[in-house]
Amino acid sequence: MNASEASKIYDHAIEVLQENDLGTYTVPTRGLYPFQWNWDSCLTALGQSHYDEARAWTEIETLFAHQWPDGMVPHIVFHVWNDGYFPGPDVWQTGRPTPTSGITQPPVAAFAVRRLFERAKDKELAVRHASALLPKIDAWHRWFYANRDPHGEGLVAILHPWESGRDNSVDWDEAFERVPTAGIDPYTRRDTQHADPAHRPTKEQYDRYLWLVQHFRALGWDNSKLHDASPFQVIDPGFNAILIRGCSDLAALAETLGEPEIAQANRARAEMGLAALEGLWSDQHGQYLCLDRTTGTLIDSASIGGILPVFGGVPKDRAHEIARGIERQAGGVRFLVPSHDPADPRFEAKRYWRGPAWLVMNYMIADGLQAIGETEVAGHIVRSSLELIAQSGFAEYYDPLTGEPCGGGRFTWTAAMVIEFLKQAER
Template sequence: MTTLSEHAIAILRENDRGSYTVPTKGLYPFQWNWDSCLTALGQRHFDEARAWTEIETLFAHQWLCGMVPHIVFHQMDDGYFPGPTVWATGRPVPTSGITQPPVAGFALKRLFDRATDRPAAEAQARALLPKVAAWHRWFFATRDPGGEGLVAILHPWESGRDNSVDWDAPFARVPTDGIAPYTRRDTQHANPEHRPTKAQYDRYLWLVEHFRALDWDTARMHDASPFQVIDPGFNAILIRSCAELADLADALGETALAAENRALAAKGLAAMESLWSPEHGQYLCRDRAAGALIDSPSVGGLLAAFCAIPPARAEAITAKIEAHGTRFRVASHPPQSAEFDAKRYWRGPVWLVVNYMIADGLAHAGQEAAAARITASSLDLIRESGFAEYYDPITGEPLGGGRFTWTAAMVLEFLA
């Protein structure tokens, strides 16, 4: 009988394209940023060298300004829309022109700490350290122009939670007029009922065309964007990565990089308090353009636990997850909310990568029992429903793409 870990390894090998891994065949035929970093955490369990390569390949496509793009289009494939001709970023190997949750700093430190081949780990970490530090610097320079310590995302795709309820209100300000006619490909691979709507896609594309008209000048995009949202989940990932990178830099004797990243993490952590909602008992997004918190208690506000939030906040987040009351945790939106949709992508379903980061953060904050419940629930899902992209939190039904890379990677981490 194939064990869960053998099954997970088979999926990671099957989706391996040599120097990068596709999230799943068909639906996502390129390299995605945060997928790759989390995938490396799975690969390290059976091939450490391959895990380093995954992150190295991603950073080989870092822009001169420091941004690491959300997709690298290594090989042409018209099974995905929008492809390289829509982005038109003018890169030698085409990439998208926006970024994704910066989990690389965290992944790098974890690979380094757990590596058995120490000389290789030290060489790889030394080479990647300044590149990740440059990405962090880019974030605060271009996405936090007021210097408040928190960065804005300019497109829902940057959050990694494409159609979260969090974006509904700020999306009302994004126009759709003038966008080029297009044909979606995602709805040919996956059930359209479980994907974002056309109204959302129109706005995703309006923003892409708007930034393209600015020649992808990342120094100008923030102020020119009608969509500027401070997402607690995204910021928690950045803050945690800054803190981890600071520790790694110390271990490698790079004291200036250590001090820089430690200061960014401390400032970000203090500023996270401005996103706390006593009414909801969790963190919320802030619409920077409108200057107000967004009344949407999504999983982004629970993912905030990934950085070193105060213990009382972690306790409140544990209570929120319990209050969801779903058979499988953690739902991406509370079932008690009118917008909850058990099968539609980021508006209700469970995602294993999010579970992994919440569980890790809660365990660090002293909520070990809550973390263990998330881990157990994640593995129950896999045993019942296989390695899907996401799952219905009530029935456990597997949804979206199948034989999914980062789901398999997270299983190897959960089992370790």
């Protein structure tokens, strides 16, 4: 990609971010996702910071303004009424002053805040905002280990596939079968009105998603009860890697800002998590696997969730083996990184998290690989990401075999990651 092409793509990416900007928060894309999503916002702030640092800080602060008293940061904040998305606040019924969902999402906030802080041009602004966010992010991390790791094993469970951010991954299939569908309220999906149904989760999966929401709602969204009451308890190595990285980043930030207690607590969490993650390693697959906490068994599913631990700072020998696995996958697809192993018969190139490539995943994986010296594989991932943009625009995700754009269009976090990739190339 020459300088002129890169400049055009960069300007287009900013245009996408700005058109989805509602002043104090961004929506992932108009129509399909009309509210504020947790990890979307944190990753979006990285892109915003390159042209408006103050706006980037506001994005994350708006999210944390709706943190629950127990420390949880919900996965959706319903700032305004909109009937274009299901399930809306009338289904969640969480009772918050501003309606929110009742579950969480991958905790990328600490990573994003540290990165914003370290590259800030306005240092005074950065110190002020990072200092205010520090205890809030620490409370969220503490919440995870208190409510999702009740036996102190070092790894947290997700209780709903939506929490992983990888809603319909092959990883969840077997454990998800334990979730009943009887007694769910009648509903009408909205997502299939905005995107091809063949690219979205199935109706059977949606029935189970809704059963869990109703089950947790009946328990009053009491996070001290939800873990043990859930028939779905899965330890996702990708989710835990993001949390581990977040704890490490928050510890470093806390040391810089003169908060040694927060630094110590988060460093201990990260160390405990990294040690426990080793139990999820699969020699057969050359990557990490999910663990079904209910049965105590590893889930035989080689997804991107088991590649993502390179972002969390796993041992170099593990990260190098994962890099070799990505190189093998590159022989079977045109574009990296597929969200499921293309050699698996369950791979679906266009269906959401069962095969497509996502730029946010590419960004985190490339970041982890770059840190351990796997610069060639990291560079391949970045080039592949930018080729997808040049060919297919700013889609939600892409068919890794053809590059076809899938899901929503003019997608905010895709544009933010493109800005990140282009800026990194300048350095």
